[in-house]
Amino acid sequence: MALSTPSPATGQRPYAEDCRDASVRDFVTLLKPGVLSLVVFTAFIGALLAPGHLHPYVLFISLLSIALGAGGAAAFNMWYDRDIDMIMTRTQKRPIPAGRIAPQDGLCFSVLLCVTSVVLMALATNFLAAALLCVSILYYTFFYTAYLKRRTAQNIVIGGGAGAFPPLIGWVSVTGDVGILPLLLFWIIFIWTPSHFWALSLYRCQDYTLAGVPMLPVTRGIKVTKQHIVVYALALALSALLPWGLGYLGPLYGAVSLILGAVYLELSRRVIKGGEKEAIRLFVFSIAYLFILFLSMIVDYVVRTYT
Numbered sequence: 001m002a003l004s005t006p007s008p009a010t011g012q013r014p015y016a017e018d019c020r021d022a023s024v025r026d027f028v029t030l031l032k033p034g035v036l037s038l039v040v041f042t043a044f045i046g047a048l049l050a051p052g053h054l055h056p057y058v059l060f061i062s063l064l065s066i067a068l069g070a071g072g073a074a075a076f077n078m079w080y081d082r083d084i085d086m087i088m089t090r091t092q093k094r095p096i097p098a099g100r101i102a103p104q105d106g107l108c109f110s111v112l113l114c115v116t117s118v119v120l121m122a123l124a125t126n127f128l129a130a131a132l133l134c135v136s137i138l139y140y141t142f143f144y145t146a147y148l149k150r151r152t153a154q155n156i157v158i159g160g161g162a163g164a165f166p167p168l169i170g171w172v173s174v175t176g177d178v179g180i181l182p183l184l185l186f187w188i189i190f191i192w193t194p195s196h197f198w199a200l201s202l203y204r205c206q207d208y209t210l211a212g213v214p215m216l217p218v219t220r221g222i223k224v225t226k227q228h229i230v231v232y233a234l235a236l237a238l239s240a241l242l243p244w245g246l247g248y249l250g251p252l253y254g255a256v257s258l259i260l261g262a263v264y265l266e267l268s269r270r271v272i273k274g275g276e277k278e279a280i281r282l283f284v285f286s287i288a289y290l291f292i293l294f295l296s297m298i299v300d301y302v303v304r305t306y307t
Contacts, residue, residue, distance in 0.1 A: 014099065015082065015096065015097075015099060015102060015103050016096075016099045016100060016101060016102045017102050018102050018105070019100070019101045019102055019105045021100055022095060022100045022101045022105075023100075026095040026100050026101055027095070027101070027109060029094065029095055030071070030074065030075040030078050030094075030095060030096075030101070030106060030109060030110075031070075031071030031072075031074050031075060031113075032071070032074035032077075032078075035070070035074065035163075036067060036070055036071055036074065038287070038290065038291065039066065039067070039070040039163065039166045040063055040066060040067050040070075040166070041291065041294065042166045042167045042170070042185070042189065042290070042294055043062075043063055043066045043166035043167060043169055043170035044063055044170060045167055045170070045185075045294045045295075045297055045298055046166065046167030046168060046169070046170030046171040046182055046185055047059060047062065047063070047170035047171060047173060047174050048170075048298050048301070049167075049171065049181060049182075049185075049297060049298065049301055050170070050171040050172075050174035050175050050179075050182070051174075051175060052174045052175050053174070054125075054173065054174050058124055058125065059173075059174075061120060061121075061124040061125075062121065062124055062125050062129070062170070062173040063170070064120070065117045065118075065120045065121035065124065065125075065130075065133060066117070066121075066133060066166055066169055066170070067117075068113045068114075068116055068117035068120070069113070069114055069117035069118065069121075069133050069134075069136065069137050070136075070166070071113055072109075072110045072111070072112070072113030072114035072116075072117060072137065073110070073114065073136075073137045073140040073141050073162070075106055075107075075109050075110035075113065076107070076110040076111075076114070076140075076141040076145065077140070077141070077145045078094055078095070078096055078106060079096060079103055079106040079107045079110060080141075080145050080146055081145065081149075082094075082096045082097050082103055082106075084211035084212070084213060085097040087207075087210050087211045088204070088207040088208070088210065088211050089204075089207055090204055090207055091207075110141075114137050114141075117133060117137070118130050118133055118134045118137070121133050121169075121173070124173075125172075125173040125174075125176075126172070126173065126176045128172050128176060128177065128178075129169055129172040129173040129176075132165060132168060132169045132172055133165075133169050135165070136162055136165035136166075136169065139159075139161060139162040139165075140159070140162035140163075143159070143162075144158075144159030144162050149213065150212070150213060150214070151214070152214060153214045153215065153216045153218075153219040153220060155214070155215070156193060156194050156197045156198065156201075156215075156216075157193075157194050159193075160189070160190045160191075160192075160193030160194060160197075161186075161190055163189055163190075163193060164185075164186045164187070164188075164189035164190040164193070165186065166189075167182055167185035167186065167189070167294075168182045168183065168185065168186045170182075171185075180246070180248065181243060181248045181249075184239075184242050184243050184246070184248065185243075185294075185297075187239055187242075188236070188239050188240055188242075188293070189290070191232065191235050191236050191239050192236050192286065192289075192290060194228070194229075194232045195228075195229045195232040195233050195236065195264075195268065195282070195286065196283065196286040196287070196290075198215075198216055198217070198225050198228060198229050198232075199229060199271065199279045199280070199282040199283035199286060200279075200280075200283045201215040201216065201217050201225070202217055202222065202225060202226070202271070202276065202279035203276050203279045203280045203283065205217045205218065205222070216228060226271050226272050227272070229268050229271055229282070230265075230268045230269060230271075230272060233264050233265050233268035234265060236261070236264065237261030237262070237264060237265055238261075240257045240260070240261055240293060241254065241257050241258065241261070243257075243297070244257060249297060249300050249301070250300045250303070250304045251300075252296065252299065252300040252303055252304075253296050253297055253299075253300035256292065256293065256296035256300075257293060257296070260289050260292060260293055263285070263289075264282075264285065264286070264289055267281060267282045267285055268282060270282075
């Protein structure tokens, strides 16, 4: 494996100059499969809740396009952040900083996936869905990764919009237009993101400090971050009730949302007086929270439709 020369100024180990030692698993890792699964799932729920019908094959192509776009954006993130990924313990083993995939190959892989995703979505569904997919990709790659992340402690708050697009895109791929319900789904994910990611940043605060990334715990301190988590958890619990309160979803969803919101708030409250253990517990639950919440939407819809 050919390696580039390490920088004398930083003392960092060299990057690979090719990807001959990379495996398929390494390229899959560039897609951030854990995040990708949640992206595809929320997009699928958005499509199922939409009025109208897509042929199963077209729906598959739509979800594949979203997966390719999200994966391509994730690969761009790993390419752009390769310098700080080399510093942070959590990310040192990623394929680019670990020297298994050359940076230029990671970037080419990203561009290929992103362009393919938008073109495929436009051909399979409609222009608006393709345009929204393109906006979400640009939002995450350039606005969040290249601009916000290293400049402001509000990077996650503002950048959270990137991950909120999938259910909206899924809905639009079916209907060709935007409705109130998909906008509510967008808002739920948008308001969920800060507390979810700040819980992780509490656990990995030292990493962000060493890398010079201005996450909230680094710039404002642990106490302020914990207070922000509780505020956003409350906003999330209230926001998640809106689809039921406004009559778009039924009582089954309302009950699940209420219970999940109460648990989320309790775990957030424990973070205030707790340490890393409570923070990581909230982080893990936040993922389950979003999955169960969105799953309850489609269960509620099916129950109300067929009973």
